[in-house]
Amino acid sequence: MYNFDFEKPSTIADAVAALAGEDAQALGGGQTLIPTLKQRLAAPSTLVSVSGIAEMKGVCVEDDGSVAIGGATTHADVAADAASSYPALAALAGQIGDPAVRNRGTIGGSVANNDPAACYPAGVLGSGATIVTNTRQIAADDFFQGMFTTALEEGEIITSVRFPVPQAASYQKFLQPASRFALVGVYLARFADGVRVAATGASEDGVFRWSEAEEALNKEFRTDALLGLHINPMNMIGDLHGSKEYRAHLVSVMTKRAVEACS
Amino acid sequence: MTQVSMTVNGKAVSGDVEGRTLLSSFLRDHLSLTGTHVGCDTAQCGACVVHVNGEAVKSCNMLALEADGADVGTIEGQAAEDGSLNVIQQAFQDHHGLQCGFCTPGMVMSAAALLKDNPRPTEGEIRKYLEGNLCRCTGYHNIVKAIMAASGQDVSSIAAE
Numbered sequence: 001m002y003n004f005d006f007e008k009p010s011t012i013a014d015a016v017a018a019l020a021g022e023d024a025q026a027l028g029g030g031q032t033l034i035p036t037l038k039q040r041l042a043a044p045s046t047l048v049s050v051s052g053i054a055e056m057k058g059v060c061v062e063d064d065g066s067v068a069i070g071g072a073t074t075h076a077d078v079a080a081d082a083a084s085s086y087p088a089l090a091a092l093a094g095q096i097g098d099p100a101v102r103n104r105g106t107i108g109g110s111v112a113n114n115d116p117a118a119c120y121p122a123g124v125l126g127s128g129a130t131i132v133t134n135t136r137q138i139a140a141d142d143f144f145q146g147m148f149t150t151a152l153e154e155g156e157i158i159t160s161v162r163f164p165v166p167q168a169a170s171y172q173k174f175l176q177p178a179s180r181f182a183l184v185g186v187y188l189a190r191f192a193d194g195v196r197v198a199a200t201g202a203s204e205d206g207v208f209r210w211s212e213a214e215e216a217l218n219k220e221f222r223t224d225a226l227l228g229l230h231i232n233p234m235n236m237i238g239d240l241h242g243s244k245e246y247r248a249h250l251v252s253v254m255t256k257r258a259v260e261a262c263s
Numbered sequence: 264m265t266q267v268s269m270t271v272n273g274k275a276v277s278g279d280v281e282g283r284t285l286l287s288s289f290l291r292d293h294l295s296l297t298g299t300h301v302g303c304d305t306a307q308c309g310a311c312v313v314h315v316n317g318e319a320v321k322s323c324n325m326l327a328l329e330a331d332g333a334d335v336g337t338i339e340g341q342a343a344e345d346g347s348l349n350v351i352q353q354a355f356q357d358h359h360g361l362q363c364g365f366c367t368p369g370m371v372m373s374a375a376a377l378l379k380d381n382p383r384p385t386e387g388e389i390r391k392y393l394e395g396n397l398c399r400c401t402g403y404h405n406i407v408k409a410i411m412a413a414s415g416q417d418v419s420s421i422a423a424e
Contacts, residue, residue, distance in 0.1 A: 006265065006282035006328045027326075034324050035305055037283070047282060049329060076318070098395025100309065100373070103318040104325060180394070 001037045008049040018048040019155040028109025031101050061085050071108025071158040088169035092123045097180050108158035116147045117181035121207035126187030126198035129163045147206040166191045170261035172254040184250035188258035202247045204235050223256045267331045272340030280327045287311045289327035298338035298368050309396030312369040313337050319376035338368035351413040360409035362400035369396050374410045383414050
């Protein structure tokens with residue numbers, strides 16, 4: 001690991017100021033960033049930890065019923081504290097990595113990194129959540145822009161993520177047991193005005209919505225509605241853990257299981 | 264270099280570290296607490312698990328400066344002052360929960376974190392909690408058995424798989 005300066009501000013304003021420096025980088029729980037630094041795949045001059053910013057931590061239910069989760073909230077805290085307000089999302093958080101990783105990793109870090117096999121991007125896109133930063137609010141549909149790519153600008157911090165709470169939702173994760181990421185994961189959320197289906201782990205473009213399945217399920221919310229629908233394997237990830245065709249197939253299987261869980 | 268201060272196993276400690284110094288390095292190299300093992304150095308094996316403010320974390324995946332002001336617990340703090348083993352350590356010995364012993368510090372620290380939140384876990388809950396702790400010797404069975412025994416549960420009926 002190359003050396004860097006370390007700063008741990010206690011307010012969002014101080015963190016934004018510290019991130020204005022050249023090659024400064026925000027640090028959430030570090031469960032991806034620290035291994036990346038060890039591999040010398042990144043060389044920030046300064047790491048700005050957001051773990052000391054109290055206003056970026058915690059789960060709260062807003063006046064409109066949506067659930068707002070601070071960007072520096074750990075997976076373990078979401079699993080525990082969102083269990084009553086948004087159980088499907090809490091269940092997703094409780095399946096990330098392992099207990100020690102969940103005690104450090106944060107929602108803001110996961111969403112900002114946009115790993116193509118991470119769980120949170122599916123939950124955020126599947127819920128149609130809003131990513132709140134220090135400067136603006138970004139709809140999930142505009143936020144995820146491909147593998148490891150997001151709408152975030154340099155120095156922009158995810159201060160919270162706001163989730164509308166669906167009538168029913170389910171995250172179905174087909175575990176890749178070595179990495180503990182999703183080989184394929186599907187998050188399905190059923191709102192009064194329609195169904196959203198988001199898949200992670202599958203596409204070369206990162207998390208995506210399966211719009212054909214959404215249309216079919218909007219007409220008829222049954223697993224039979226998915227019969228005959230197929231994901232084109234061409235843009236799927238193919239590696240030693242699973243071929244493109246296998247991942248495309250798994251998206252269908254996981255979507256069916258999510259429909260069953262919500263029925 | 265930046266000064267970092269924390270409480271480790273009940274004692275106030277401090278030292279000068281670089282930004283990149285890992286908590287595992289601070290414990291092992293600065294404090295000579297080499298019971299915390301570094302196995303994979305990629306946060307997968309769990310040999311380096313310690314407690315930070317009561318929560319299990321992988322110390323090879325946390326910066327020492329992130330633990331400034333924290334209450335840290337390591338394997339060295341598990342036994343009593345006179346060296347007598349605590350209930351989890353004793354159960355690992357009684358039930359042969361280790362062979363080479365490399366993963367054991369992390370296993371014991373994870374087990375302690377589990378039993379704090381869940382004093383009587385089922386076998387399934389123990390196996391699930393240990394997902395981030397790898398053992399290449401035992402096949403886990405006797406580790407799970409030891410943790411069940413440490414929680415005061417009868418393990419006489421648990422046969423080897």
